Amino acid sequence: MTLPVFPVHSPDTGIRRQVLAESPAQMVVSFRFESGAEGKPHNHPHVQSTYVAKGVFEFHRAGETFLLRPGDSLVIPSGVTHGCTCLEEGELIDVFSPRRDDFL
Template identity: 35%
Template sequence: MPMYRWDDLEEVELNPLIHGRVVEVPNAMLARIKAPKGPINMHRHDFDQITHMLAGKMRWVIDGEEPRIVTPGDVLLMPAGVAHGGEVLEDAEYLDIFAPGRQDFSWYKQRLPQK
């Protein structure tokens, strides 16, 4: 079974707004993401997302809820299909768990060292 250290994985552009590192198994994905200050467009997707803030500050808007400020130690749960977005208020770093994994990040596994 593979094991990785975040520091050993290449940090790459995951999309035009964020950089990070990704590991995955068949039914879930974990991404360590760095996001610079700026907006996050409202969006929705067909996978569940759990976000654990490590550093920085963000204002999250989740459809049907009041906006909230999240800081290190906060954990957000976003079920598939629920619109969400907001703004990175201070450069942020966070862990995102996606289940099932995001297809648009799956190319990253080709960059993982073979164990």
């Protein structure tokens, strides 16, 4: 059995996104950020878990600010406005539930 390889997309300047695995119930996505790149504030109906694989990020979630480093993680509830700034080049591994069909 061959696993699918998903294409890399650049949703904004300095950001590369690649789906790693997906099912209707859940999706795993890699986001690679250059230093200074921003995940602009947004919200969506999916529950999101973010894990910092590499780099340093300043996250904003519902008016709170968090400094996240490798090994740190954060849950973003459904509908909550959030965004981040990459302070040191890195990678986030995000899990969305249910799957983000807009990423396919």
